[in-house]
Amino acid sequence: MFVYERRNPGAVAVHVVRTEGLRGLYRGFVSNASRNTPGEMIFFATYEQSRHFIKQTGQVKDDIGASSVV
Secondary structure, three states: OOOOOOOOHHHHHHHHHHHHOHHHHHOOHHHHHHHHHHHHHHHHHHHHHHHHHHOOOOOOHHHOOHHHHO
8 A cells, every 4th residue: 555645535536546546545345345334324224213212392304404403
């Protein structure tokens, strides 16, 4: 693996496209998505359920924002 010193993300992206092609930018996407998706699903389900439990009588859960839940 090549170490980049004092380069910005744009320069690294240009280097990757030149050396590996456009597909090089998406290497690891499937493994990253498969790692993150289960956790994001659990987070979203927990967030929605907490909004349901926090709402007051007569209030719609869509009126509750993230600041009320956290």
